[in-house]
Amino acid sequence: MNIIKNIHLLEKKIKELKKKKKVIGLVPTMGNLHNGHIKLILLAKKYVDIVIVSIFINPMQFNNLLDFKKYPKTFEQDCYILRKEKVEILFCPDIHEMYPHGLKNYTYVDVPKLSNIIEGRARPGHFIGVTTIICKLFNLVQPNFSFFGEKDYQQLLIVKKLVKELNYPIKIISLPTIRLENGLAFSSRNKHLNSLEQEKAPYLYKTIEHTCNVIIQNKGKKIPKTINISRQYLIKKGFYIDIFDVYNSKTLNPISKENKSIIILASVWLGNTRLIDNKKIILKN
Template identity: 65%
Template sequence: MIKYLKKENKSIGLIPTMGNLHDGHISLVMLAKKYVDVIIVSIFINPIQFENKLDFQKYPITLKKDYQKLKDCKVDIIFSPHIEEMYPNIEKNKIFIEIPKLSNILEGHFRPGHFQGVSIIICKLFNIIQPNFAFFGEKDYQQLLIIKSIVQELNYMIKIVSAPTVRLKNGLALSSRNNYLNSEEIKIAPYLYKIIQKTSEKIIQEKNQNTQNIINKSKIELINKGFRIDIFNIYNANTLQNISKKNKKVIILASVWLGTTRLIDNKKFFL
């Protein structure tokens, strides 16, 4: 199929997913329609990017609904392989790919091995499908930077296109993990982005003065709302290193727990 599409000079767009599709995924499909002739959506719950088997086993599988959503959007091809097809010798798998300056910091520190697992499956999908374009959301911002680095370092002839995070009206970023929130937590969860927004506005207003004090006050506000914080800070948006006075493009990254659910979000802005 891929060889045929290549012979026909069809441009191919890949949207990698783990299924349990929501409007954020559908927005990537709509975006891809502006770029390519053929859209391929992969659905594969990648076992080696989960830190523990329980998290992997409880990940929601909604293939029938996912197929219908993609059919309604007129997606050309759905690629939904079995684990054995992607990892013929998963117990003996010794191949890892990482970007040292990005894979082991921030999310990589709290979720060891996660980005190595993401990186190898993305490379496998790129090798199998050979897309011209690949589309990703910006909610998983560190992952996005890692994938861009992989494309550059491994000389893939693929253009990475990113799309803004899709949110509910209350600001909550769409995520498959929102399904894990109980009725009380779903009311609290939108405060994460509200506090991120307020923090960025204060930093801009203060012209990057007293930034750490602003961040610390926001952390206290998050804790008072019921969140447990892994990450909440401001970084250089290109490198995810600490910002300096020279940095103009910055990002607030947040990784927090609400009950037993881990939520991530971010906001880019200019100083």
């Protein structure tokens, strides 16, 4: 595996690959790799000649310095995983390489509306950090394909909108959420859960699934009541709720009677750990 930490070396390598007409795939990560990342890499290998994984813990997308500092860093273990999966290139720049003049007054990329609702309202500035770093990576790697998980559903829609509106010649491929046997979505933040919280955490997706089943059984009626019951159940289980609601799955607008494709988005706190999850459903007449 070729480990590249310098932008100029990456640019040189990309030029070589483009000359050889290689199809390039980018899997952007913040490290602390888990089974969800591995599945993304395996998916990428079906589409491209060269898989490039980036590891960069992006300070611009964190709401507070403490959260940024405590983000799990497992570089040696990550390299072991990537070598095992035969990833060709790892791009792992440091902060100074990506933001040489610091974050203050740095040029940023904003996807309006979608970045300021739901998760964006709960975490102001978060998605500006995401879209800015994604644009930087797209410009540097120039991938033909880029791969994202569906657990971060709002982020996925924002990236797709960014690619379309900024005319990037990149195809975005998404992967359904990868879960543990108990239903909990794989996440780097799961490591922050203590033993009791690990026992409680699966109730989030179980509650989402149950809520979806009730909505389907009621044929889309009494949704506010159904959501409220689910929220109260999670609160009794010890969760603090930022977001637990139903949205139009294509626009993330509030649902209307005409909506058939809807999604439950959830962002909750369990102790000091923030968990996010979702589930999409299709309502039939």
